[in-house]
Amino acid sequence: MGENKIKPYKDLEVTKEYTIREFSENIDPIELLWHRDDEDRSIEIIGKTDWMLQLDNKLPSSLNERIFIKRHQWHRVIKGTGKLKLKIWQQHL
Secondary structure, eight states: OOSOOOOSSEEEEEOSSEEEEEEOTTOOGGGSOOBOOSSEEEEEESSOOOOEEEETTSOOEESSSOEEEOTTOOEEEEOOSSOEEEEEEEEOO
16 A cells, blocks of 8 residues: 555654654544654653653653653553644654
């Protein structure tokens, strides 16, 4: 089918330093898949949320503190209430 898969989020702002990403409150939790990224990244929420992040072999944790995710580390977002808005800093190799 190709790479035309719809992403479970939309990027509101993209710069060389960071991306502002939003997940809808109407998203089906089944769309929030385990995945890995090709670069180290730090994520920080914008606002307050009860959404969570789960890293491989860890319990889900709050997104209310900045989190560092290593390159190729398996992780997923766990849906909470309302929208989730994140600021993502990517460390390109």
